Amino acid sequence: MPKKLSFIISEIEFSIKEKTKSKKTSKKEYKSNIYTQSEYKENMKCNYLDIVEFGGMLENFVKLECKKCHKTIETTYLFGLRIKECPFCRKIEKEKIKNEKIIENKNNRFNKFRQKILDKSNNSIDVLNYLGAKEKAEVICLKCNYKWNIRADHLIERCYCPNCKNKK
Numbered sequence: 001m002p003k004k005l006s007f008i009i010s011e012i013e014f015s016i017k018e019k020t021k022s023k024k025t026s027k028k029e030y031k032s033n034i035y036t037q038s039e040y041k042e043n044m045k046c047n048y049l050d051i052v053e054f055g056g057m058l059e060n061f062v063k064l065e066c067k068k069c070h071k072t073i074e075t076t077y078l079f080g081l082r083i084k085e086c087p088f089c090r091k092i093e094k095e096k097i098k099n100e101k102i103i104e105n106k107n108n109r110f111n112k113f114r115q116k117i118l119d120k121s122n123n124s125i126d127v128l129n130y131l132g133a134k135e136k137a138e139v140i141c142l143k144c145n146y147k148w149n150i151r152a153d154h155l156i157e158r159c160y161c162p163n164c165k166n167k168k
Helices: 037-043 077-082 087-120 152-157 162-167
Strands: 013-019 027-033 049-055 061-066 072-075 125-129 136-141 147-151
Touching: 037 049, 037 077, 061 077, 087 125, 087 152, 136 152, 147 152
Parallel strands: none
Antiparallel strands: 013 027, 049 061, 061 072, 125 136, 136 147
16 A cells, blocks of 8 residues: 655745737746735735735636725736736826826916017017917906907917007
């Protein structure tokens, strides 16, 4: 009769091969330890994600929830370890930055147009509202305080107050 063999596994190291996005046929190897759920949480790169469901390395499934936006992310075991931030929060942050740049650009265009009109009118006409060259701009005469709306490109051509001109 054969003798019985027993042993205890203290650590297992896996080598998983995933294809890279490049057109090359080479494969990228990722080495990862098998973690319990608490160890997995400690080794995650993002602190704003909580584990909702944990399938582990064998099932290759992890479900995470963002603490900020409370949206869930279903991902693989390895990708869950590498996520640096919530993809939903990142998208919102990118849109916020994009909107801030658009507003900054509009403010720069407004300030340039305003300065152009002030220079051309010898500081007698100021622009209150400007959206674009083909849109109506709200302007004010600094001499008589008369307000009117005029297309921005027309104001550049006729940079004078109609009220002051009629009084002459």
